[in-house]
Every structure is written in structure tokens, then in C-alpha cells.
Amino acid sequence: MAQRDAVFPANRHALYEAHGYSAAIRSGDLLFVSGQVGSGSDGTPEPEFGAQVQRAFDNLQATLKAAGCTFDDIVDVTTFHTDPESQFKTIMAVKNQIFSKPPYPNWTAVGVNWLAGFDFEIKVIARIPGGA
Numbered sequence: 280m281a282q283r284d285a286v287f288p289a290n291r292h293a294l295y296e297a298h299g300y301s302a303a304i305r306s307g308d309l310l311f312v313s314g315q316v317g318s319g320s321d322g323t324p325e326p327e328f329g330a331q332v333q334r335a336f337d338n339l340q341a342t343l344k345a346a347g348c349t350f351d352d353i354v355d356v357t358t359f360h361t362d363p364e365s366q367f368k369t370i371m372a373v374k375n376q377i378f379s380k381p382p383y384p385n386w387t388a389v390g391v392n393w394l395a396g397f398d399f400e401i402k403v404i405a406r407i408p409g410g411a
Contacts, residue, residue: 286310288341293322302342308407310346314359314400315339324397328366332373332399339401348405350377355404356386362398363390370399 285301294316303312315338317331318324325331343349360366378384384403394400 286342286346288338288345290320290341293320294318297322303346305346305407310343310348310352310405310407312339312342312403312405314402315342316394316397316400318397328398329369329373331397332366332370335397335399335401336373336377339403343403343405346405346407347409348407352405352408353384353403354406356384357402358386358388359391359394359400360388360398361391361394363388366398 284305286303286305288302291302300313302315303310315335316324317334318338319334325334340350343352358370360370
């Protein structure tokens with residue numbers, strides 16, 4: 280079995296300690312990133328939805344960077360949305376800036392009714408460049 284190594288971004292937010300989870304786990308040449316939300320360092324949600332989505336992607340980028348990855352290394356994405364129909368346009372605007380050209384990663388979007396005060400969450404699996 281491959282070793283599991285926890286990965287945290289340089290300026291990690293308070294949610295990791297408050298809820299007892301790792302930002303990501305490196306296992307072999309794969310990086311499994313926990314759901315990233317639009318929180319500041321104190322763990323509270325960005326109040327404006329567009330800013331919350333952007334912050335979630337920023338937090339994701341910081342976690343990827345801590346493992347030596349970029350958005351280009353992502354192979355699978357799962358996003359969670361509290362109101363997918365009304366939020367889709369805002370989310371797509373941010374997504375299209377980050378994933379602007381093919382090949383795009385796999386993507387699954389899930390509508391949920393609770394995200395602990397947040398309205399958007401993104402989790403990914405990435406391949407670590409150069410192996411483990």
C-alpha cells in the first residue's frame with residue numbers, strides 16, 4: 280500500500296484544525312484534495328457568492344501548489360452547489376478562466392442543501408508531476 284502524506288497550503292485556514300481533516304493527501308503519484316470552500320484564514324465564508332467561488336479556487340490553487348501541482352494536473356473535479364440553477368453562470372465564469380482550453384478534467388456537479396454555511400465547494404484528484 281502506498282504511503283499517505285498530508286499536504287497543507289502555506290497559509291492554511293482554520294477549518295482544517297476545527298474539523299480535523301487534511302487539505303490533501305498524497306498517495307503515490309496522485310493527490311486527493313479535500314473539498315475547498317471560499318473561506319478566509321479564520322474559516323468564515325466569503326459573503327458574496329462570486330467572491331466565495333473565486334476564493335474556493337484560490338484555496339484549491341494554494342493546496343495544489345503545496346504538492347507541486349497546478350490546475351493543469353487535475354484529472355477529476357467534483358463540485359457541490361446549494362442552488363445549482365441560479366449559481367451556474369457565476370461558477371462557469373470562474374471555471375472558464377481556469378480551465379480555458381481542452382483537454383478539460385472530468386467534472387461532476389452535485390446539488391446539495393447544506394455546506395456548513397458555504398454555497399460552493401470543489402474537490403479534485405490530480406496527478407503529481409514527475410511521480411511521487
